[in-house]
Structure formats: C-alpha cells, structure tokens
Amino acid sequence: MTETAQPLHGLLSAESPSVATSGVQLFADALRGQAVSVTESDWQPPMEGTEADLAKVMADARRAEANATAYARMTASTAELCDVKQAKDALGLERGTFLHAGPPIDWERASGPLRGAFIGAVLFEGLADNAEEAEKALAAGTFTFEPCHHRDAVGPMAGVVSPSMWMYGLRDEVHDAWSWCSLNEGLGKVLRYGAYGPEVVDRLHWMTDVLGPILQQSVRSTGPFDIKSILAQMLQMGDEGHNRNRAGSLMLLRELLPGMITADASSTDIAEAVRFSGANEHFFLNLGMPACKLATMAAHGIPGSSLVTTMARNGTDFGIRVSGTGDEWFTGPANTPEGLFLGDYGPDDANPDIGDSAITETGGIGGFAMAAAPAIVKFVGGDVAFALRATQTMYEITLGEHPMFQVPILDFRGTPTGIDVVSVVRTGILPQINTGMAGRVAGTGQVGAGLVTPPAECFPAALAALATRT
Amino acid sequence: MSTTHVDLRRGAYHDSVTLLQVSRTVADVDGVEAAQVAMATELNVEVLTGMGFDVPEGAGPNDLVVAVRAADEDAVAAGVAAAEAALSAKSAPSGGFGDAPAPRTTAAAIRAGGAEIALISVPGRYATTEALDAIGAGASVMLFSDNVSVEDEVMLKDAAARADVLVMGPDCGTASVGGVALGFANVVSSGPIGMVAASGTGAQQLMCLLDAAGLGISHCLGVGGRDLKTAVGGRSTRQALAALAADPATTSIVVVSKPPDEEVLADLESYAAGLGLPVRWATLGAGRPDLTTALEAVLEAEGHDVPEWPKWVADGDPAPGSVTGSLRGLFCGGTLADDAMLLAAESLGDIRSNIPLRDDLALGSDLKHDGHVVIDFGDDGLTQGRAHPMIDPTLRMERIAAEAADPSCGVLLLDLVLGYGAHQDPAGELAEAIRDAKQGRELPVVVSVTGTEGDPQGLTRTAETLAAAGASVFLSNRDATRHALTFLGSAS
Numbered sequence: 001m002t003e004t005a006q007p008l009h010g011l012l013s014a015e016s017p018s019v020a021t022s023g024v025q026l027f028a029d030a031l032r033g034q035a036v037s038v039t040e041s042d043w044q045p046p047m048e049g050t051e052a053d054l055a056k057v058m059a060d061a062r063r064a065e066a067n068a069t070a071y072a073r074m075t076a077s078t079a080e081l082c083d084v085k086q087a088k089d090a091l092g093l094e095r096g097t098f099l100h101a102g103p104p105i106d107w108e109r110a111s112g113p114l115r116g117a118f119i120g121a122v123l124f125e126g127l128a129d130n131a132e133e134a135e136k137a138l139a140a141g142t143f144t145f146e147p148c149h150h151r152d153a154v155g156p157m158a159g160v161v162s163p164s165m166w167m168y169g170l171r172d173e174v175h176d177a178w179s180w181c182s183l184n185e186g187l188g189k190v191l192r193y194g195a196y197g198p199e200v201v202d203r204l205h206w207m208t209d210v211l212g213p214i215l216q217q218s219v220r221s222t223g224p225f226d227i228k229s230i231l232a233q234m235l236q237m238g239d240e241g242h243n244r245n246r247a248g249s250l251m252l253l254r255e256l257l258p259g260m261i262t263a264d265a266s267s268t269d270i271a272e273a274v275r276f277s278g279a280n281e282h283f284f285l286n287l288g289m290p291a292c293k294l295a296t297m298a299a300h301g302i303p304g305s306s307l308v309t310t311m312a313r314n315g316t317d318f319g320i321r322v323s324g325t326g327d328e329w330f331t332g333p334a335n336t337p338e339g340l341f342l343g344d345y346g347p348d349d350a351n352p353d354i355g356d357s358a359i360t361e362t363g364g365i366g367g368f369a370m371a372a373a374p375a376i377v378k379f380v381g382g383d384v385a386f387a388l389r390a391t392q393t394m395y396e397i398t399l400g401e402h403p404m405f406q407v408p409i410l411d412f413r414g415t416p417t418g419i420d421v422v423s424v425v426r427t428g429i430l431p432q433i434n435t436g437m438a439g440r441v442a443g444t445g446q447v448g449a450g451l452v453t454p455p456a457e458c459f460p461a462a463l464a465a466l467a468t469r470t
Numbered sequence: 471m472s473t474t475h476v477d478l479r480r481g482a483y484h485d486s487v488t489l490l491q492v493s494r495t496v497a498d499v500d501g502v503e504a505a506q507v508a509m510a511t512e513l514n515v516e517v518l519t520g521m522g523f524d525v526p527e528g529a530g531p532n533d534l535v536v537a538v539r540a541a542d543e544d545a546v547a548a549g550v551a552a553a554e555a556a557l558s559a560k561s562a563p564s565g566g567f568g569d570a571p572a573p574r575t576t577a578a579a580i581r582a583g584g585a586e587i588a589l590i591s592v593p594g595r596y597a598t599t600e601a602l603d604a605i606g607a608g609a610s611v612m613l614f615s616d617n618v619s620v621e622d623e624v625m626l627k628d629a630a631a632r633a634d635v636l637v638m639g640p641d642c643g644t645a646s647v648g649g650v651a652l653g654f655a656n657v658v659s660s661g662p663i664g665m666v667a668a669s670g671t672g673a674q675q676l677m678c679l680l681d682a683a684g685l686g687i688s689h690c691l692g693v694g695g696r697d698l699k700t701a702v703g704g705r706s707t708r709q710a711l712a713a714l715a716a717d718p719a720t721t722s723i724v725v726v727s728k729p730p731d732e733e734v735l736a737d738l739e740s741y742a743a744g745l746g747l748p749v750r751w752a753t754l755g756a757g758r759p760d761l762t763t764a765l766e767a768v769l770e771a772e773g774h775d776v777p778e779w780p781k782w783v784a785d786g787d788p789a790p791g792s793v794t795g796s797l798r799g800l801f802c803g804g805t806l807a808d809d810a811m812l813l814a815a816e817s818l819g820d821i822r823s824n825i826p827l828r829d830d831l832a833l834g835s836d837l838k839h840d841g842h843v844v845i846d847f848g849d850d851g852l853t854q855g856r857a858h859p860m861i862d863p864t865l866r867m868e869r870i871a872a873e874a875a876d877p878s879c880g881v882l883l884l885d886l887v888l889g890y891g892a893h894q895d896p897a898g899e900l901a902e903a904i905r906d907a908k909q910g911r912e913l914p915v916v917v918s919v920t921g922t923e924g925d926p927q928g929l930t931r932t933a934e935t936l937a938a939a940g941a942s943v944f945l946s947n948r949d950a951t952r953h954a955l956t957f958l959g960s961a962s
Contacts, residue, residue: 007713008636011610012689012720014586017648020579020609022600023591024487026861027614027653030890031589033926036650039583042572043592043600044483045532051595058602059625392570396578426599427574428481 046426050460053467057422060470062304070307070323071399071418073175074299074363079231079291080224082171082178084216086208088163090180091151096127097144101159101356102314103329104147107138111315113194113351116442117158118143120196124204125162131196149310149321152297153180154289154356156282157192157438158315165204166212168287170227172294179290179297183207183215186280188445193438194351195445210265214273218259225255227291230284231365232404235415240373241288242357242366243380243434243449248284253277289356292363299323299418306466307399308419311362311431311454315354315438320458322421324469330462332455337437339381339450349447351440358433358454364402364417367432367451368394372407372415380434380450390432391416397423397431421466424459472503474539475546476518478526482534483509484557485591487857489534492556496538499552501545506537507553513855576600577607585609589652590639594854597640598622605629605637612652612692613639616850620701623694627705636709641850642692643670643858646677653692654860656889657924661686663768664720666710668697668727669754671803671848671887672761674920675947676726676752678929679765681922682945683777688720695804698730698753704738711738715745722748724768728805729755754808756827761809762948779946780929782937783953787914793957795880797821798873799844800866802859806885806918807846810951817955818842824849837869840878845869860892867903874907881914882907883954885947888921888932897932901939908940914957915941918950 006013018037021028031038046054057063087093098121100114110118119134122143128134137143148155155161159182167180185203189195219225230251237247253274260274277283300309305323312319319329334352341349360366370376371391374384382390391407394416401414419431430453437448484492489507496505504521508514510529518525523537538549573579576588588604590597594617604611605626613626618640630637638645638652644667645652649660656674658681665687667673673690680687691714693706707725714720723745725738730753742749750771752764759767766776797814801807804825811821822839825846826832837845846852847859847866859866873879882904886896893899904915917936921929933943944950 007634007709007716008610009586009608009634011586011636011647012713012717014648017586017650018583019587019589019650019652020576020583020585020604021589021591022576022579023589023593023615024485024857026487027589027591027891031650031652033890034651037583037585039573039579039585041576041579042574043576044481044574045593045596046599048530048532051599055598055602055622058599058606059629064606389571396571396574423575426603429574 044428047428047456047460050425050463053460053463054422054425056467056470057306057463060304063306066302066304066324067307067399067420070299070302070305074295074418075400075403076174077172077295077298078174079170079172079228079294081168081219081227081287082224083169084166084212084219085169086163086212087161087165087167090167090169091153093161093163095125095163097146099146099148099151099153099155099159099161100314101148101155101157101354102312103317103319103331105145105314105316107141109316111351111354112440112442113354113438114158114315116194116196117160117191119442120191120200121160121162123196124201125164147312148356149312152178152293154293154359155182155192156285156289156357157355157436158194159356160191164208166208166215168290170287170290170294171224172298175298177294177297179293181286181290183211184280184283184286186276187282190445193445194442196443210269211273211276214260214263214265214270215256217263218256221262222259227287228404231288231291232406235365235369235372235405236408238373238375240366240369240376240434242285242360243436244373244376245282245284245288248288249281252284252287285357288365289359292359292365295363296359301326303469306421308362308421311358312356313353313358315351318353318454318458320454320462322462322466325462325465328465330458330465332457335452335455337435337450337452339437339448340379341448342446345439345447349439349444350437353435353452354438355435357435361431361433362419364398364405364415367434369405369407369415370432370434371410376434382451393429394432396427397429421459421462425463430454430456472539472541473543473546474523475550476523476525476535476537478510478529479534479536481532483532484534487861490857490862492553495556496549496553499545499549501541502538502549503541504539505549506535508535509533510535511855575603577603580604580607580609587612587647587652589614591615594618598626601626601637602629605633605635608633608635610636611638612645613637613642613694614653615639616641616853620696623696624702624705627702631705631709636691636713637706638692639694642694644673644690645692646687646690648689651890654887654889654891656681656920656922658922659686660688662688662719662721664688664714664717664723665690666707666714666723666725667692668695668707668730669805671920672726672728672752672805672809674887674889675761675806676724676765678920678922678945679762679779682780683769683774685769685772685774688717689714695728698727698734698738700731700734704734707738708741711742711745711749715747720747722750722772724750724752726752726761727754728808729753754805754812756812760813760948762946779944779949781945781949782933782943784937784940784942786940787942788912788957790956791958793880793914795878796840797842797881797883797954797958798879799883800869800873801844801846801885802848802866803885803887803920804846804848806920806947807844809947810883811844813948813951814842814955818958824851860887863893863896863899867899870903870907874911874913879913881916881954881957883916883951885918885920886932888919888925888927888929890926892927894926896927897935901935904936904939904941914954916950916954917941917943918947919943919945
C-alpha cells in the first residue's frame with residue numbers, strides 16, 4: 001500500500017509515533033517513561049484577551065495559502081539599483097510637502113529629532129530664512145507631512161525627504177515595482193538624527209549639487225547593480241544590514257566607483273564624492289532598506305495573510321501594517337532603545353525609537369540576522385550569546401527561513417523571515433530591532449545605538465483587524 | 471503570630487499540575503502553615519483570598535502568585551526558597567552558548583521533533599488555537615483540554631478531515647496509538663482489537679477488562695465525549711473507524727461511548743457495516759448493556775472465554791438489604807459514573823447528579839441532595855481553573871468526609887483509575903479517607919478500580935491497600951455497582 005492510500009498519513013502503521021506536547025508537563029514525563037520520543041513546547045498563554053481573535057484568524061481557511069503566497073512573493077522579489085533621481089522627479093513630490101519616517105503624525109505630536117529634521121529640510125529647500133521662521137511655519141501647518149511608506153519609499157531615522165533631495169531607485173523585476181530611499185549623509189550631526197545647523201544644510205546642498213548627479217551618472221552608465229546579492233554576501237561577512245553595513249558599503253562602492261570616476265564632473269568633485277562615500281560605514285543602509293521595502297511590498301495586500309509588511313517609527317509612535325489588512329496602521333507608543341552611548345550622552349538624552357529602518361527586520365535581516373554579525377554587540381550592547389539567541393528566537397515568530405540570506409554560524413540556516421502577527425501574539429515574543437538612537441532635543445544628532453522592540457499592543461490590534469476580515 | 475508573604479510575578483507561566491506539585495512542596499516545609507503557588511486566575515484568587523492571602527490588585531491569569539504563611543520569617547523565607555527551587559527545577563533548561571531556545575508553540579514542537587501526534591493539555595480557552603496550529607503542521611491531535619465549545623470542536627474536526635489528520639477530543643482522557651499511551655492510559659498488552667472511544671474512562675475500563683481476559687488492543691483512538699452527539703455528528707468516529715479498518719493489525723473494532731444521540735449512532739452503524747470487519751458497540755444508555763456486559767458480548771463473539779473478574783470483597787460489612795440510607799457515588803471518571811448510574815437507576819429509580827440522566831435530576835450548584843446521588847468530579851463544570859480529579863483529588867476527598875458525616879448516606883461507591891498520568895499513589899490517600907469515613911459509623915465502601923497489573927501503581931497492590939482499609943474492590947464497574955446496591959436492597 002502506498003503512503004497516500006493510508007488514512008491519517010499512515011499514523012497507525014508508524015513504528016513508535018513521536019509526540020509533541022503543549023501544556024501539562026506530567027503527560028510529557030509519562031511519555032518519556034515509555035521511552036517515547038517527546039518534544040515539549042515551552043507553551044505560555046498568548047497576549048491577554050486575544051483567544052477569540054486568535055481562534056478566528058487561525059481558522060481562516062485562506063490564511064495558510066495567503067501566508068505561503070505572501071512569503072513566496074517576499075523572498076522571490078529582486079532588488080536592483082537602477083536609477084538615482086531627485087524626489088520631485090522620482091516620487092512627484094510637490095514643493096511644500098515633506099515625507100517622514102513611520103506612521104502619520106502632525107507637528108504637535110512630533111518628537112525633537114523629527115521636528116529638527118523638518119526644520120533642516122525647510123531651510124534646505126529655501127522655504128524659510130532661519131530656524132525660528134521655519135519652526136513657526138511648520139507649527140502653523142503651512143506644509144504637508146506624509147509617511148515615506150505612503151509613496152513606496154523609506155527613510156532612515158527621521159526619514160525626512162524634500163523634493164530637491166536625491167534618491168536611490170531600486171526595482172523589483174519580478175513584481176515590476178520601484179522603491180526609493182534618500183542618500184546617506186554619514187554619521188554625527190546629520191539631518192536624519194534631527195540636526196539642522198549650517199553644516200547639515202550645507203552638506204545637503206553639496207549632496208544635491210555634486211554627489212547626486214555623479215551617482216546618477218554612475219548608475220545609469222554602469223548599472224543596474226544587484227543589491228539583494230550584496231545583502232546575501234554581506235551577511236556572510238559580519239554585517240546584519242541594519243546597524244552594521246561595513247562590508248556592504250565597500251561592495252557597493254566597488255560597483256559604483258568605475259562609473260563615478262568616469263562621470264562628467266570635475267576631478268575635485270569626483271574625488272570628494274568618492275571620499276565621502278567611502279568614509280561612511282552606513283553608506284549601504286540606504287540601499288538595503290529599499291531592497292527590503294520591495295520584498296515587503298511584494299507580500300502586501302494579500303487577503304487573509306497575517307504577515308507583517310511594515311514596521312516603522314516616527315519618534316513618537318511605532319506602527320505596523322499587515323498584508324491582509326491593507327494600508328491600515330496599528331500603532332503604539334514607541335519604546336526607547338537600550339544600548340551604548342556616544343561620548344557623554346546617557347539614557348536621558350535618547351529619543352524614543354525612530355525611523356523606517358525597521359524595514360530590514362521586517363524583511364528578515366537587521367536584528368533578525370544578529371547571529372551573522374556577532375561584532376554588532378560592540379556597537380549595540382549585549383554579548384555574542386545574545387546575538388545567537390536573538391536570531392534563533394525570531395524563528396518562533398516568522399513564517400520561513402530566507403532562501404538567500406544565510407547565517408554561516410547557524411550552519412547556513414536562512415534568516416528568520418516574514419513576521420507572523422499570529423505567532424507574535426501567541427508567544428509574546430516581540431521582533432528584535434537593532435537601531436541608532438537620536439537625541440531627544442531637536443538639533444542634537446545621534447547619541448548612541450542599541451536594541452529595541454515594538455510596543456506589544458500593535459500586534460493584538462492588527463490581529464483584531466484580521467479577525468473582522470475573516 | 472504568623473507571618474505572611476505574597477508576591478506577584480508577571481508573565482511567569484507554569485501549568486496548573488506543576489504548580490499543584492510546587493504548592494505541596496512548599497506546604498511541606500517546616501513551619502509553613504499554608505502555601506499556594508498558582509496563576510492568578512479568577513478561581514485561584516478566590517482560593518487565595520479564602521486562605522487569607524491578599525492578592526495584589528491587577529493580578530491576571532498570566533501572572534504567578536507565590537503566597538506563604540508560616541510561624542516566623544525564617545520559615546516564610548524557607549518556604550519561598552522552596553518555591554523558587556521547585557519552580558526553577560520545572561523550568562525548561564535555558565540554552566547554553568548558541569543553543570536554540572525551546573520551541574514555544576505546538577507547531578514549532580511538532581516541526582522540531584518530527585512528531586506525528588500532538589498532545590495538547592493547555593487551559594481550554596487557549597486549546598482551539600493550539601489544536602489548529604497542530605493540524606496546520608500536519609499532526610493528529612490528542613486534545614486533553616476541556617471547556618472547548620462545540621462550535622470550535624466541529625470547526626477543528628472539519629479542518630482535521632481536510633488535512634487527513636484526526637482530532638481526538640476535546641476532553642479526551644485516553645488514547646493509545648502504535649503502543650504509545652497518551653494521557654491517562656493503562657499498560658495493556660497488544661492484540662487485534664481496535665477501539666474508538668468517545669469516553670476516556672469507559673475506554674480504560676474496557677481495555678483493563680480485555681487485559682484481564684487475556685486479549686489486547688491494536689490502537690485506542692479517542693474522539694471526545696461529544697463526538698456521538700448530533701452537534702458533532704460522529705465526525706472523528708468516522709475517521710477513526712476508517713483508519714482502523716485499513717490497519718492490518720486490527721481485526722475487529724469496539725466503539726465505546728457515553729450515551730450517544732440515536733440518529734448519529736444509526737448513521738455510524740450503517741457506515742460501519744460497510745467497512746469489512748466486525749464493529750461492536752459499547753454505547754451507554756437506558757435499556758442498553760453496561761460496559762462490562764457489552765465487553766462480555768465482545769469476548770463471546772471473538773470466541774474468547776469470559777473470566778471471573780477480579781474482586782476483593784470486604785468482610786464485616788452490613789448484611790444485604792440492611793442499610794437504610796441512600797447511594798452516594800463519587801466518581802472521577804465520567805463514563806464510569808454514567809455506567810453506574812444507568813445500572814443503579816434500574817433498581818433505585820431517580821438518581822441526582824451533575825451529569826443527570828434527565829434534566830430534572832440535575833443537582834444544584836452545592837451538589838447536595840438527601841436521596842441517591844452520583845457526582846462526576848471530572849465534569850467540565852468542576853475542572854475550570856483546576857486539574858482533573860485523577861491528578862488533584864482534593865474536591866472528592868472533601869466530599870468523602872462530608873458523606874461520612876451525613877446520616878442520609880447509606881453506601882459509598884467510588885472509582886479509582888490507575889495508569890500513566892494518574893496520581894502516583896492514589897490508593898494510599900484514598901485508603902486513609904476510607905478509614906476516616908468508616909470511623910465511628912457503619913458505612914460500606916465499594917471501589918471500582920480501573921487498572922492492570924502492568925500499571926505503575928499495580929492493580930493487586932492498589933486493591934489490597936484499599937481492602938485493608940475495609941473497602942470492597944472490583945475491577946468491573948458493573949460488579950462494583952451491583953455490590954453497592956445489595957446493601958440498600960428493598961429499603962430504598
């Protein structure tokens with residue numbers, strides 16, 4: 001008799017069936033007493049008050065296939081750097097409109113670093129003569145704010161994008177989609193961390209006048225460049241793609257250099273553009289983020305799927321979006337990261353979590369790939385055992401193991417990919433995010449780097465919305 | 471003047487059976503007067519308050535309460551330390567450098583161990599989620615959890631049928647698959663009889679009788695006590711019958727059930743008729759044979775001799791028919807209670823119960839009545855927030871003492887189920903309670919013991935312990951019930 005002809009998958013002809021248990025330990029002990037192979041789950045009750053929604057969503061007949069489809073699309077997406085354009089051309093961004101990281105927010109509730117970045121962007125666009133004027137105009141509601149995510153874009157930290165800024169354009173060939181991200185300004189006092197002094201605005205002008213056109217020429221003449229493949233390689237070179245991008249940045253530079261050097265620009269400008277790009281360890285972050293954005297976009301909008309397609313913070317709120325619930329945000333107050341501080345800064349100087357960069361964790365790298373980057377613990381705190389445990393714990397809340405992103409020390413196991421709202425609610429395990437820390441006060445800049453999780457309440461809220469759609 | 475300690479540990483979950491053992495350990499510490507280590511469920515908070523502990527505001531079912539009262543601070547500290555030690559011993563070992571953490575969900579455990587079966591015993595309100603998870607991972611499910619709604623049961627069983635796996639339960643106490651005993655199960659020999667059980671203790675009784683008769687089972691597939699009710703429509707029974715019919719080790723099938731709904735039974739009988747092997751029915755109900763009699767019919771049909779069922783009859787009990795009080799049956803096994811009640815009702819008439827034969831015979835919430843009473847302590851209503859009485863016999867022990875003090879109680883009929891999962895030394899505690907009950911009054915006590923010589927507790931050893939306390943002991947639940955009835959005679 002063939003395997004398929006036997007009822008219950010041949011359960012009754014199994015030699016000595018092995019058993020998984022959840023609940024009373026006594027029963028697992030009784031099985032061990034019979035020398036039966038037992039795997040006990042360390043079961044704990046789900047997040048409070050979620051039983052009915054869990055049962056509803058798990059019983060949704062569409063869910064298994066919807067999640068399989070979402071996951072397959074997510075991992076099948078490609079990400080090639082195909083163009084560099086100004087935001088007004090790339091996104092049709094209108095003068096007076098500013099994009100920002102995270103879920104929607106107004107000036108009233110915006111945190112220090114986001115306000116600082118808005119001020120800097122207003123000055124950069126020449127919409128005000130000084131910071132006081134800019135702040136007054138912003139508070140008066142003169143300008144329009146919109147999340148980057150609403151335009152298929154992502155921005156690290158404050159994520160503020162204005163029409164004149166240049167953006168990388170990445171394309172997913174399989175799903176015919178584009179995603180965009182601003183250019184990285186380097187570390188220290190930079191707009192994305194809320195600084196808006198003259199050196200910040202001057203740098204933005206130089207990036208617009210010199211760096212952007214050179215990068216555009218490079219990509220258009222020698223591109224496209226396969227960013228997903230760089231991601232796969234850098235994970236095997238000690239990067240996790242969120243807070244450690246050293247190998248990725250060098251590999252990217254290697255691709256860009258020939259086209260930069262032959263660009264139509266003065267040799268002084270080219271030399272400065274190359275020096276600037278090479279000096280920045282996070283140069284690659286602004287490519288890794290839109291690559292993950294393309295992956296999560298491909299997984300978005302599948303009815304019945306409980307896969308998380310966005311995690312993003314604006315410095316006040318942390319928001320998630322889920323494949324099966326469309327464009328609705330589920331938010332909670334952003335946590336403040338814990339980690340290591342630069343110079344004299346301490347925990348009191350840190351702003352709550354900010355930035356679209358958690359798209360890396362949403363896409364299966366960053367904190368989820370910590371085991372690939374044990375050196376990261378020198379930067380964000382913790383120890384190496386923690387890094388290994390962090391990645392392995394994330395398998396409990398994800399749908400699969402990434403076919404391309406692998407962790408050598410875990411025997412080349414794929415990174416945990418595709419956060420499942422249901423698994424987060426059931427286990428109470430929250431996604432592990434590696435992040436930079438912005439100063440609480442507008443204009444400060446970066447104060448440290450560390451580890452953070454989303455506020456738990458985003459997930460039961462998303463689950464409830466999934467339950468109403470069953 | 472005693473000292474009290476209460477602390478709340480948020481998000482520190484342990485199962486109720488484990489905590490019962492931890493509480494007992496702490497209570498045994500020198501100088502400790504009272505101790506309770508429990509999750510702060512509504513019921514447990516009530517219990518703690520009743521014990522005189524103040525539970526902090528805002529405690530919820532996911533929070534652990536450690537409450538100790540002792541003679542002095544040192545004893546309190548010793549009690550708390552004992553709790554810590556017992557809890558950490560129960561916790562899963564934390565992974566060493568680079569070790570993967572323990573799986574946290576049923577599906578994760580199934581995948582980690584390549585399991586074919588998931589045994590789920592989480593509190594009822596979480597059980598549907600875990601069962602769906604297991605079905606999704608392609609495993610058959612033994613769902614020990616009770617307090618699962620009938621709507622969820624139907625939904626689970628339909629999902630299981632689509633995935634070609636079996637849901638055994640909810641409220642499934644026993645199963646045996648390929649020689650692996652799941653939940654409460656006795657150690658019996660293997661043989662050609664396949665069993666489908668909509669009754670845990672009913673199946674255990676039949677397996678033990680078969681074992682005593684020298685016949686073994688191939689598999690025992692539980693289906694949950696409601697499977698033969700109209701609302702569920704025999705969904706799992708059908709799947710189980712088909713699987714056993716296709717199993718080369720099974721040559722005939724016995725279906726055991728609490729009282730089924732007629733049309734479901736009729737449907738299943740006609741379905742079974744087409745399976746090509748004998749299917750026999752031990753389905754309880756008025757006018758139908760009791761479990762022992764049904765099993766004797768199976769033996770005869772198999773061409774097997776019916777043995778004399780083991781018994782240990784006490785001497786010194788009152789003469790037959792001489793007792794004036796009523797029958798009080800205190801059971802842990804629901805089907806054993808049903809079996810006894812159906813049999814006793816033939817001669818006694820109305821019997822009050824929490825699982826009554828007719829709605830108008832239902833006991834009030836105090837479970838008290840002057841007439842004949844049979845109580846199932848394993849019923850859903852009595853297990854919310856606490857372990858099954860086969861693990862935690864406290865409620866029944868209290869009731870035995872109460873019956874002994876009640877002059878309207880004429881004879882005590884008890885059950886005791888041995889095997890894996892059950893209390894490790896149930897006879898010792900029960901014998902003590904029986905001795906106490908018989909102190910200072912004439913009270914015949916009859917115990918129906920479901921067990922085998924191969925069980926960890928041992929049938930003969932158990933029976934002799936109980937007999938030494940003055941109880942009469944029978945392997946057959948029918949014979950135990952009949953013996954209890956002889957005392958009442960015409961006086962009832």
